[in-house]
Amino acid sequence: MNHRKLSAGETTGTYRITDTVTESELLSIAKAFARRRLAKGRKITQPALAFEYLQVLLQDYEHEVFSPLFLDSQHRVIRFEELFRGTIDSASVYPREVVKRALACNAAAVILVHNHPSGDPEPSDADRRITQRLKEALGLVEIRVIDHIVVGSQGCDSFAEQGYL
Template structure:
């Protein structure tokens, strides 16, 4: 018997369904991993924009910031500069970024940081790889190299974040930290340490040494990877 010409192909979305429902159906059928970046972002935007064209918003966000990671790393104020994107959508996107950072932090926080090098690198890349401004953070460790706290010590411009060695050491003493790992990003994408990076690292190492605090490493994060001062023989 010949099937009706309007019979739906198994797994295909019905032609009568709206765009949003077709996208949801395709996501269920093929899996989220099969969606291109703009459709994945579009699907998420359904939550904060129950009506209207989220496809154009998703494409505009990616065009403005360049990638999914950069969209999520952008500030609320910068996200809101995209046409049609308001406070609710911007906060929803920042929520995803915060969740990703906390998930990335879990493996490092549950194990000895130094022996979990891959988890540490994954975490700092999630936290800083797409950060649009330079940020200097410190991972404070106890005597077993367990993470006590990851703290943003300073935020700066697109190419500079001030570092105060005394403040790093003072905070380490407040937290009873035995050692620290310094981390900062290069928004340019190139993680190669500058001479200024090398100089300030040496200042922090010396100030910490006097008070019995070890500096295990200084990691520079860029879109092109992560550079370790220790592995490069810079400290």
């Protein structure tokens, strides 16, 4: 982490703030750490481990975004990117485009991720329908959908944990 107001702490994974920081700077630091935790090559052993990073990155959007996490066969991150951007309460997601991007990344698996600007991460019926369509489309090209995570300021909901997958 290359930030002037942050230095490494005595224990691995800890940091000291060396100067006064604003709330905006703290959020920027948190987002930089979250992006680093979802960077290429990082292994995602349990989707729940990614929740806090995804929440930091997506909870403040005022519109819905759909951002898959493409993984290799060892569940290491290949790419995390915003594919679709919507309105305050919906985003159009096109299975064909998700499949094209997954194939371009040579993904073996994917964790689907989108946010709810309302703050409530409870999946909607539309969320469940598009997840099923994506699972079927990706399954045709042997790409597994491991989870679909809905991010809100009140937390994250996992389709896998709720038994929707």
